Amino acid sequence: MSLAELICPAGTPAALRTAVDAGADAVYCGFQDATNARNFPGLNFTPDELAEAVAYAHARGTKVLLALNTYPPAGKVDLWRQAADTGARLGVDAFIVADMGVADYIARTYPGIRLHLSVQAAASSPEAIRYYCENFGVKRVVLPRILTIPEIRQIRREIPCEIETFIFGNHGLMVEGRCSLTNYLTGQSTNMDGVCSPASDVEYVRDADGSMSSQLAGFTIDRFGPEEKAGYPTICKGRYAAPHRPEGYYAFEEPVSLNLSRLLPDLIEAGVHAFKIEGRQRSKSYVRGVVRAFRAAVDDIKAGREANIADLIALTEGQKQTQGAFETKKWR
Amino acid sequence: MAVKTMTQLTLGPIAYHWPAEARRDFYARIADEAPVDEVYLGEVICSKRAPFHEADLPATIERLERAGKTVILSTLAEVMLKRERKATEDIAEMDSPEIEINNAAGLFARGKRPHRIGPFMNAYNEATIAWMAGKGATHVCLPTEMPAPAIGAAARAAGALGLGVEVQVYGRASLAVSARCYHARAHGRTKDNCQFICEDDPDGMPLRTRDDRPILRVNGIQTLSESYVDLLPEADRLVADGVTHLRLMPQAVDMVAVAQVFRDVLDGRVATGEADSRLATLSGDAGLSNGFYHGTAGYRRIAAAAPT
Amino acid sequence: MTPTSESKVRVRPGERAIARLACLAVQPLLTRVVRRVAAQHPSLFARLGPHQTTDFLIDPVELPFALHLRPDPQALVFRAVPRDTAPQAGATIRGRFLLLLELIDAEQDGDAAFFSRDLEVSGDTEAVVRLRNALDDMDGSLAEETSAMFGTPGRAVLARLRRAYTDATKPREYA
Numbered sequence: 083m084s085l086a087e088l089i090c091p092a093g094t095p096a097a098l099r100t101a102v103d104a105g106a107d108a109v110y111c112g113f114q115d116a117t118n119a120r121n122f123p124g125l126n127f128t129p130d131e132l133a134e135a136v137a138y139a140h141a142r143g144t145k146v147l148l149a150l151n152t153y154p155p156a157g158k159v160d161l162w163r164q165a166a167d168t169g170a171r172l173g174v175d176a177f178i179v180a181d182m183g184v185a186d187y188i189a190r191t192y193p194g195i196r197l198h199l200s201v202q203a204a205a206s207s208p209e210a211i212r213y214y215c216e217n218f219g220v221k222r223v224v225l226p227r228i229l230t231i232p233e234i235r236q237i238r239r240e241i242p243c244e245i246e247t248f249i250f251g252n253h254g255l256m257v258e259g260r261c262s263l264t265n266y267l268t269g270q271s272t273n274m275d276g277v278c279s280p281a282s283d284v285e286y287v288r289d290a291d292g293s294m295s296s297q298l299a300g301f302t303i304d305r306f307g308p309e310e311k312a313g314y315p316t317i318c319k320g321r322y323a324a325p326h327r328p329e330g331y332y333a334f335e336e337p338v339s340l341n342l343s344r345l346l347p348d349l350i351e352a353g354v355h356a357f358k359i360e361g362r363q364r365s366k367s368y369v370r371g372v373v374r375a376f377r378a379a380v381d382d383i384k385a386g387r388e389a390n391i392a393d394l395i396a397l398t399e400g401q402k403q404t405q406g407a408f409e410t411k412k413w414r
Numbered sequence: 415m416a417v418k419t420m421t422q423l424t425l426g427p428i429a430y431h432w433p434a435e436a437r438r439d440f441y442a443r444i445a446d447e448a449p450v451d452e453v454y455l456g457e458v459i460c461s462k463r464a465p466f467h468e469a470d471l472p473a474t475i476e477r478l479e480r481a482g483k484t485v486i487l488s489t490l491a492e493v494m495l496k497r498e499r500k501a502t503e504d505i506a507e508m509d510s511p512e513i514e515i516n517n518a519a520g521l522f523a524r525g526k527r528p529h530r531i532g533p534f535m536n537a538y539n540e541a542t543i544a545w546m547a548g549k550g551a552t553h554v555c556l557p558t559e560m561p562a563p564a565i566g567a568a569a570r571a572a573g574a575l576g577l578g579v580e581v582q583v584y585g586r587a588s589l590a591v592s593a594r595c596y597h598a599r600a601h602g603r604t605k606d607n608c609q610f611i612c613e614d615d616p617d618g619m620p621l622r623t624r625d626d627r628p629i630l631r632v633n634g635i636q637t638l639s640e641s642y643v644d645l646l647p648e649a650d651r652l653v654a655d656g657v658t659h660l661r662l663m664p665q666a667v668d669m670v671a672v673a674q675v676f677r678d679v680l681d682g683r684v685a686t687g688e689a690d691s692r693l694a695t696l697s698g699d700a701g702l703s704n705g706f707y708h709g710t711a712g713y714r715r716i717a718a719a720a721p722t
Numbered sequence: 723m724t725p726t727s728e729s730k731v732r733v734r735p736g737e738r739a740i741a742r743l744a745c746l747a748v749q750p751l752l753t754r755v756v757r758r759v760a761a762q763h764p765s766l767f768a769r770l771g772p773h774q775t776t777d778f779l780i781d782p783v784e785l786p787f788a789l790h791l792r793p794d795p796q797a798l799v800f801r802a803v804p805r806d807t808a809p810q811a812g813a814t815i816r817g818r819f820l821l822l823l824e825l826i827d828a829e830q831d832g833d834a835a836f837f838s839r840d841l842e843v844s845g846d847t848e849a850v851v852r853l854r855n856a857l858d859d860m861d862g863s864l865a866e867e868t869s870a871m872f873g874t875p876g877r878a879v880l881a882r883l884r885r886a887y888t889d890a891t892k893p894r895e896y897a
Contacts, residue, residue, distance in 0.1 A: 093855065093858075094769075094855060094858055094859035095859060096828075096858065096859045096860065096861055097858065097859070099861075100828075122851065122855070123771065123848050123851050123852045123855070124769040124770065124771065124851060124852035124853075124854070124855030124856055125769075125855050128768075131765075153536050153538040153539070153542075154538060154539045154541070155538050155539060155560060155561070155563075155564035155567075155568075156538065156539040156540050156543075156560075156563075156564040156565075156566075156567035156568035156571065157539075157540075157563060157564055157566075157567035158539070158564075159539050159540065159541050180536075181536070181538065181539070181541075181542055182541075182542045182545045182546065183539050183540070183541025183542035183543075183544070183545055184541070186541065186542075186545045187541065203518070204492075205518055206492070206493065206494045206593075207493045207494055207498070207499055207517075207519045208499075209493070209499060209502070209503075209518070209519035209522040209523060210493065210517060210518035210519040210522065212522055213518045213519070213521050213522035214518065216522075217549075226593070228494065228592075228593030228594075229494065233494070255592055255594060256590040256591065256592050256637070257492060257590070257591045257592060257593070259536060260491070260534060260536070260590060260591050261589065261590040262557075262558070262559040262587065262588075262589045262590065262706075262712065263589050263590050263630075263637065265559050265706065265711070265712055266559075266587070266589050266639055266705075266706075266711065266712035266713055267629075267711055267712075267713065268711055269705065269709065269710040269711040269712075269714075271559055273536065273538065273557070273559070274538065274559075274560075274564075280848070281847040281848035281850070281851040281852075282847070282848040284847040284848075285844075285847060286842075286843050286844055286847065287844070288842065288844060294839075294842075295624065299711060301623050301625070301627060301629060302623050302624040302625040302627075303623060303624070304624060305624045306839070308839075309839070310839070311837055311838060311839065312836060312837050312838075312839055313837065314833075317630075318590070320623070320624075321624060322621035322622055322623060322624075322629070322630070323621070323622045323626070324600050324619055324620065324621055324622075324632070325619070325620065326600070326601075327600060330624060331600075333596055333599070333600065333621055333630075333632065334592070334594070334596060334599075334637075335594075337837070363833075364831060364833055365825075365828055365830075365831045365832055365833070365854070365858045366828035366858055367828045367829060367830055367831040368831040368833070368834065370828070371831075396834055396838070397831055397833075397834045398834075398837070399833075399837055400837055401837055401838060407593060411605075411606065412604050412606070413594065413604075414593050414594045414595065414604060414605040414606070
């Protein structure tokens with residue numbers, strides 16, 4: 083039974099082995115280029131590393147999902163096709179895609195390999211999901227983190243494919259795959275280059291009073307007091323002044339992480355097939371802690387026991403967690 | 415410069431929550447005075463706003479068509495709630511006017527009947543455009559963040575398939591959409607009890623960074639650039655690369671005059687340099703930018719390499 | 723390379739002699755550690771990309787010296803330096819010693835330590851991210867390997883360090 087599969091992040095081969103050993107049902111990863119949405123410096127896999135990773139995972143009954151979830155700009159589509167060819171040759175279990183051209187290529191060229199629809203495709207209605215199912219044979223959709231559990235239950239009734247939802251990690255606020263904020267300030271695109279607040283444009287400046295400024299491409303997007311918890315240096319987690327909020331406020335979202343550990347039974351009941359843990363950019367330590375905790379919780383729930391979730395607050399952004407839209411639509 | 419009389423000027427859908435009366439006046443003036451060939455109507459950003467101006471749509475369409483403009487109805491960028499699904503389906507059922515689809519839910523409902531692809535559909539490349547053309551797309555508006563080489567490659571591919579190709583050349587760039595309403599949030603409200611506070615900001619609510627630099631504009635669930643995109647100096651190259659339609663996004667400035675500036679340049683009546691300074695004046699306090707086109711930070715303004 | 727003015731400010735009089743002695747004492751160990759890591763984990767250098775020649779200053783706030791790392795496979799540098807003569811670094815990573823050690827050993831998560839402000843990063847952020855990812859792809863424990871090089875006494879020292887670290891409930895003032 084594939085119910086409540088645990089889908090875990092792997093930014094490096096060591097993180098992949100950590101996730102597998104900690105009980106992942108599947109790991110997701112990407113190549114060291116623009117073909118995936120975590121194209122960060124020093125992260126991800128060479129083809130040789132992926133080959134070893136697939137062998138390691140498969141020997142232990144864990145699946146490997148390859149993220150090809152960015153949007154190739156015209157003239158560069160070949161890079162994505164080659165990545166798909168390499169992934170197919172190395173025996174990955176599924177491709178996670180967003181772009182229709184990429185989906186079409188894989189569906190035609192490798193009809194035997196599963197296609198998962200990335201959250202980057204932003205399919206948030208039954209009709210949108212069915213479009214991808216009927217045209218590309220998508221087997222699973224990763225839902226945007228904007229839906230309530232009743233809404234997920236309703237979608238499940240109307241679509242022919244599996245549902246994967248995020249349960250832990252970075253809490254994206256913007257509709258994925260429709261965000262050019264990073265490109266506006268840095269010239270590097272989330273959709274086309276796979277970057278979000280690239281480290282090359284980030285600078286932390288320590289002020290005399292012990293506070294710290296987060297700068298992106300020279301814009302001070304937040305300033306933290308000496309004792310204040312910090313977050314990622316992304317535009318959507320910054321503090322800004324508006325005409326009637328001159329003091330500055332988190333215009334979009336505070337530094338906070340998604341943690342749905344208490345909602346797992348409800349999500350399973352709503353028909354969610356797979357739980358996704360965000361964080362390919364995080365360390366092995368994070369992967370080990372989070373995957374172990376959720377492995378134990380899912381096993382408890384499957385065995386009919388009360389799930390006892392270990393405290394993961396230390397790993398959260400701003401050391402704060404939320405259930406976001408999943409709990410209440412008031413979040414919107 | 416070469417005369418580009420064949421190039422179509424279009425007016426994109428109003429992104430903001432302008433009051434119904436302001437919209438009526440705006441489109442009356444557009445119909446009577448603006449040298450635009452095509453006008454996109456409809457609510458693209460927030461489904462809660464649609465009831466305020468839906469009733470006026472038939473009259474607005476009639477007025478614009480009478481003035482010789484082609485009218486296209488645009489669908490919502492974000493489709494999640496029942497009313498959003500219904501609104502998208504309703505437009506997808508229409509035989510006329512033409513429609514522009516901004517969400518895959520619309521593609522699903524439209525099937526193979528002809529339609530345009532909106533800027534929120536992420537038609538970034540020739541493979542995707544070919545796929546869409548095979549499903550009935552007749553026209554594609556490219557994402558605003560695309561750089562020149564990709565625009566050229568996409569436009570040539572789309573042109574070869576007989577599609578119209580559109581690029582935004584004026585107005586704030588849409589940088590993100592969300593399920594959360596940031597206008598409501600700024601006022602301590604939620605999307606469900608927003609009380610349409612976004613109506614107070616006809617050109618978006620400005621955000622400034624901690625070091626007091628203007629950076630973004632909030633428009634309900636949408637986040638826009640602080641600067642106005644201005645590709646007037648690049649119009650020549652866009653057209654040479656196969657772009658057939660240039661899109662002006664409505665801002666709270668004299669859009670008739672803005673359209674006239676673009677038309678004058680396309681028709682070879684005014685030199686680009688002179689026209690661009692007119693455009694800067696018309697745009698008031700807004701900075702002008704073309705960074706996306708030049709493959710650099712979107713907010714930047716890159717000077718033309720050589721005089722045209 | 724010029725000493726940073728900030729480093730000078732942070733050195734109290736009288737500490738200099740101790741710092742120099744400590745550097746001399748610890749240097750042979752550092753040399754052995756870094757050679758061993760380089761030999762056993764060659765893929766580390768690929769993840770560093772262009773930052774193989776970046777000068778990193780690793781600043782364990784409670785130790786009398788800082789560490790200068792230049793992870794260039796052609797000319798590897800890993801040395802203890804008194805703060806007042808520390809080189810102008812491309813990137814600086816500052817935190818308590820055992821936290822830094824645990825980050826290297828994936829006992830702790832770097833992002834989490836950053837969010838909690840226990841870890842401070844300045845200079846070239848990309849360099850730091852690359853170093854972090856390169857080290858994180860390393861299997862095994864650097865702390866265990868290093869302490870094992872010194873047999874039972876080495877392991878005892880590590881255990882004592884860890885206890886001391888765990889006992890420290892609050893980050894202390896180190897500015």
